[in-house]
Amino acid sequence: MNSSFMDTSSLWNIHITILVQLEERSLVDHRWTIIKQSSLIRGYPQKPNTKCTIFTDHKSLQHILDQKMLNMRQRRWVELLSDYDYEIKYHPGKANVVADALSRKERREALKADNLKKETLHKMEKEFEEKTDGVRYFKDRIWIPKVDQLRKMIMDEAHQSRYSIHPGSDKMYKGLKEHYWWPGMKKDITTYVSKCLTCARIKAEHQKPSGLLQQPEIPEWKWERISMDFVTKLPKTKKGHDSIWVIVDRLMKSAHFLPIRETYSIDRLAQLYVNEIVMRHGVLISIISDRDSRFTSRFWQSLQAALGTSVDLSTAYHPQTDGQTERTIHTLEDMLRACVLEFGGSWDDHLPLVEFSYNNSYHASNQCAPYEALYGRKCRSPLNWLEVGESRLLRPDIVQETTDKIKLVQEKLKAARDRQKSYADNRRKPLEFQVGDKVLLKVSPWKGLIRFGKKGKLSPRFVGPFKIMERIGPVAYRLDLPIELSSIHDTFHVSNLKKCLSEKIGKYKLMNNCAAEEPIEILEREIKQLRRSKIPIVKVRWNSRHGPEFTWEREAFMKDKYPHLFTKDPCGSSKN
Structure with a gap:
């Protein structure tokens, strides 16, 4: 820039670029480096009453004069600029074309294009060598060209032969790379193993289970929506009971434990349901249960349809759908074990007090006992006889207290469900399929x-x-x-x-891999003597594909599922 071609009074209106680089050394200390064309400023004296405008593409630099704490380098630059009347304005870097041009090193000749492709190929060519056997090697490994199915044949031999037996992708790659090489070898092996149908059928999954937690809606009122399940295979009592029908209210968490026999017909179960549940709580809105044959029967479905109750069955082999009842069953079994161990006798003798104790115990989801949530007050028991007096029972606002208690239970239950879903989803992964997959x-x-x-x-x-x-x-x-x-x-x-x-x-x-094994005949009968009961068992011969197979099974179970086997005794004579 020459003064003979430009008036000095107009020089202060040109864009003087200051390049700024911010280097963060800590959270509170910043270091500024200002690179400028100082000779341009010093070469032209400033006219009186004129102002210099400095444009920068660093936004923070426009406030440098307002900073109270400056380091030595910043002070030197501010002192250098103090001789001039100026202001610093921010100009975006994308629009500051002049700054980009002035900050670049001067180039008088165009750059020559680098022949990277040729150099790379030449370097790779040195890695290849052809040995006396006529085979081409790459770093002492046989190079496999992409010819026909050659690469696939090698992967088949390394994966499906008797000497390899379906290794994983990492093991297969480690074994092959010592002797063979081709571009994209690891990716090809990973894809090959992922498409192996045998590996998909036999290998266990070591990942999070699929499917985020899906929760049913919170009921609006007590004993409108319930869940139910059976506890079976219990020791047979003197009264003939060997099972428990567990029915749980999804809102209040109160439960009924009904002793039954595993051989009860669906008609008798339906009568028991009406007498114990419908009579006490009225007709329900919905029932959640597993796919037990009694719940999927036409009679049970017709009964609930006539009552206006919807039956929500779980998906096949997924008991988590009825997780509430499953958890209640675990608690029930522990309480029964404790009763039998401490007090002796048959388990069905303790069942009424077990139900009372369960409903009168604190529940974490509702943060109160199911009995208190159901009736709005605590249950009178030997422990709190004085706390629950006559005044508590005769207060006129007991209905309002019950309503308020239900609202409180719903809020507590929602908070507990939110925590449960958060914990469950952390251990699961979402997975979706499309129709036709x-x-x-x-x-x-x-x-x-x-x-x-x-x-x-x-x-x-x-x-x-x-x-x-x-x-x-x-x-x-x-x-x-x-x-x-x-x-x-x-x-x-x-x-x-x-x-x-x-x-x-x-x-x-399917039958080649999942052939159903059916019992052929009953060979022997025995009585299994337990501490307080006797269990009849039978020796069964099955039609296993691997030869004769014999197991001991409960006679009641086999008689219920395979009644045709009991038309003859083990010796082959007909029953009278």
């Missing part, structure tokens, strides 16, 4: 149940693949099951499903 179905046993009639440690963990026909709610899907599984409910929770990535999806013969 192919999925594998988990077949591992739950609580001793043998799914699809298949048992044994070497049975596959998954069967399928099956096609998704419909999405039922956020976390349930209906599958297109084969005729061999026609007795299984076709709706499953997402935690029991796994996406099938295999491209070899043909007609899967």
